[in-house]
Amino acid sequence: MALNSRRTGRNLRLVVAYDGTAYHGFQTQRPGLPTVQAMLERAVEAVSGHRSRITGAGRTDAGVHARGQVVNFFTPCAIPVARWAAALGSVLPRDIVVVRADEVSADFHARFDALAKIYRYFIYQSEVRSPFWDRYALRSRVPLDTAAMAEAAALLRGKHCFRAFHDAGSPPRDTRRTLFDLSLHQFDAEDVWSFMCPGPRAGLRGLPFLVITLVADGFLYHMARVLVGTLLEVGRGALSPQSVAERLADGRRDLAGPTAPPRGLWLDAVLYADDPRTWFYLDTVRVVQ
Amino acid sequence: MALNSRRTGRNLRLVVAYDGTAYHGFQTQRPGLPTVQAMLERAVEAVSGHRSRITGAGRTDAGVHARGQVVNFFTPCAIPVARWAAALGSVLPRDIVVVRADEVSADFHARFDALAKIYRYFIYQSEVRSPFWDRYALRSRVPLDTAAMAEAAALLRGKHCFRAFHDAGSPPRDTRRTLFDLSLHQFDAEDVWSFMCPGPRAGLRGLPFLVITLVADGFLYHMARVLVGTLLEVGRGALSPQSVAERLADGRRDLAGPTAPPRGLWLDAVLYADDPRTWFYLDTVRVVQ
Numbered sequence: 001m002a003l004n005s006r007r008t009g010r011n012l013r014l015v016v017a018y019d020g021t022a023y024h025g026f027q028t029q030r031p032g033l034p035t036v037q038a039m040l041e042r043a044v045e046a047v048s049g050h051r052s053r054i055t056g057a058g059r060t061d062a063g064v065h066a067r068g069q070v071v072n073f074f075t076p077c078a079i080p081v082a083r084w085a086a087a088l089g090s091v092l093p094r095d096i097v098v099v100r101a102d103e104v105s106a107d108f109h110a111r112f113d114a115l116a117k118i119y120r121y122f123i124y125q126s127e128v129r130s131p132f133w134d135r136y137a138l139r140s141r142v143p144l145d146t147a148a149m150a151e152a153a154a155l156l157r158g159k160h161c162f163r164a165f166h167d168a169g170s171p172p173r174d175t176r177r178t179l180f181d182l183s184l185h186q187f188d189a190e191d192v193w194s195f196m197c198p199g200p201r202a203g204l205r206g207l208p209f210l211v212i213t214l215v216a217d218g219f220l221y222h223m224a225r226v227l228v229g230t231l232l233e234v235g236r237g238a239l240s241p242q243s244v245a246e247r248l249a250d251g252r253r254d255l256a257g258p259t260a261p262p263r264g265l266w267l268d269a270v271l272y273a274d275d276p277r278t279w280f281y282l283d284t285v286r287v288v289q
Numbered sequence: 290m291a292l293n294s295r296r297t298g299r300n301l302r303l304v305v306a307y308d309g310t311a312y313h314g315f316q317t318q319r320p321g322l323p324t325v326q327a328m329l330e331r332a333v334e335a336v337s338g339h340r341s342r343i344t345g346a347g348r349t350d351a352g353v354h355a356r357g358q359v360v361n362f363f364t365p366c367a368i369p370v371a372r373w374a375a376a377l378g379s380v381l382p383r384d385i386v387v388v389r390a391d392e393v394s395a396d397f398h399a400r401f402d403a404l405a406k407i408y409r410y411f412i413y414q415s416e417v418r419s420p421f422w423d424r425y426a427l428r429s430r431v432p433l434d435t436a437a438m439a440e441a442a443a444l445l446r447g448k449h450c451f452r453a454f455h456d457a458g459s460p461p462r463d464t465r466r467t468l469f470d471l472s473l474h475q476f477d478a479e480d481v482w483s484f485m486c487p488g489p490r491a492g493l494r495g496l497p498f499l500v501i502t503l504v505a506d507g508f509l510y511h512m513a514r515v516l517v518g519t520l521l522e523v524g525r526g527a528l529s530p531q532s533v534a535e536r537l538a539d540g541r542r543d544l545a546g547p548t549a550p551p552r553g554l555w556l557d558a559v560l561y562a563d564d565p566r567t568w569f570y571l572d573t574v575r576v577v578q
Contacts, residue, residue, distance in 0.1 A: 019420045065421065095420045131308045131384045132354065136421060 009076035012084065013104045016069045019095040021135050026060040039096055047087045048077035057110040057270040058117055063262035065136060068269035072110040115278050116180060116271040121212040121228045122264045138264035144235030146184055151241035152234045153182040164247035164256045165227050166220035180281040181215035215281055222259050230257030298365035302393045305358045308384040310424050315349045328385055336376045337366035346399040346559040347406055352551035354425060357558040361399040404567050405469060405560040410501040410517045411553045427553035433524030435473055440530035441523045442471040453536035453545045454516050455509035469570040470504035504570055511548050519546030
């Protein structure tokens with residue numbers, strides 16, 4: 001039976017959350033390796049009796065998590081849309097959850113119609129590694145200079161050539177992207193900390209949890225992780241905040257920071273034309289900059 | 290080479306944290322199945338060149354986590370005690386962490402010397418399952434009546450025969466235990482919630498996170514999980530708070546609640562004579578009751 005990748009039947013859009021630890025990324029590249037896409041396609045077939053090709057908005061790397069991945073697929077199946085999330089939940093593994101399902105117009109495409117994506121990168125500052133939090137966040141042993149990181153982040157926001165901040169996969173023709181937001185948020189969650197992080201909190205400057213938010217109209221290969229890796233080098237004092245401006249100008253990948261590990265990265269949301277946040281970023285942020 | 294289970298060499302005590310999801314419990318029962326004990330024994334051998342038998346304080350079930358499991362082992366190895374945690378960390382998998390290591394007297398035994406244990410059970414109230422939090426906590430779809438649960442918990446505290454609240458493994462001779470504490474703590478951790486739980490918070494009465502603390506001088510087989518399963522039935526209105534007093538009197542396991550899933554349970558700490566918390570529970574709590 002051929003995959004239903006043509007526009008036949010209803011077009012369904014799902015918001016999907018997953019723990020990416022066990023998967024070889026979102027997208028199936030070689031058959032046999034477990035991917036989020038393959039698990040979703042298997043679940044859709046089990047529920048509907050029809051094979052459908054799942055299109056994802058973001059091709060998250062192996063180990064990257066998602067709270068708000070968006071996918072779409074066409075199906076001839078008549079199950080009411082309100083029942084799809086629960087039906088898929090009954091056959092999906094515990095680490096993949098369909099948060100909601102909607103029927104959308106036949107011309108909706110999860111990837112091509114996405115106007116922006118929000119990623120978050122989670123860091124915890126601790127002397128002792130947490131066996132729990134470590135799946136979802138990067139540990140920093142050393143206290144990070146968040147003021148220097150914020151200074152570098154401000155220089156990176158805006159429309160630039162981000163050639164220095166991606167890893168060469170298939171080389172893209174256009175390396176310009178608009179980074180609507182790159183900012184830091186620190187917080188303390190004492191109750192959660194006391195469970196998830198068994199070690200002492202001594203020696204920390206600042207709060208234990210740090211989140212880096214990245215919003216752009218598109219991300220080059222590994223761009224989110226290289227931006228975070230560079231900010232971490234700035235936070236550790238190994239790179240100056242000003243050096244990121246030089247990288248935007250000279251495009252030297254070898255002088256930017258390393259690619260941060262995937263496990264701290266979360267695809268938080270994919271923004272489409274029907275989401276008010278989209279226009280906040282596309283209109284307001286672009287005008288201000 | 291025989292296992293070093295005799296009291297030869299130095300006696301080392303470790304505090305160990307682990308994510309129990311991937312393991313068939315703490316204790317090795319059949320060779321070949323991955324257990325926390327087997328991983329620790331393998332790591333000790335890799336670091337020291339000597340095989341040592343690891344003794345754990347608590348035999349946590351498959352899927353149960355630990356923040357403060359305590360183990361001890363004898364080793365002829367001369368590595369300074371300050372280096373052991375880092376040395377073991379370099380060979381252990383990411384989901385097992387040695388929080389600290391101490392040299393103790395030759396007569397210390399992790400299990401026999403434990404005077405009390407602290408367990409916590411984590412519950413989150415959400416309409417949508419979280420693929421992240423679900424490893425570490427039980428989801429309740431329905432809002433729980435925490436006042437009724439606290440009323441039942443108060444009746445269970447103290448020295449009782451807990452026959453109704455354990456599963457028959459090897460039947461213990463004495464089913465009396467002293468439950469120093471059984472209490473509920475609710476909290477809100479908005480920042481963490483917004484990451485870990487992708488669904489809406491609507492429809493919830495009370496705060497999203499609930500922790501049940503259990504402290505006893507010993508736990509019968511599955512006792513912590515049956516106590517939690519019973520409190521959950523009370524919280525859902527399926528059992529009355531007073532019914533737990535009847536179960537203490539009649540010992541009817543079939544009328545108590547089900548065994549709660551392991552994934553919400555955490556071995557938080559093991560209390561020995563050198564820990565001030567031990568005497569808070571053994572002296573203060575026992576006198577008050």
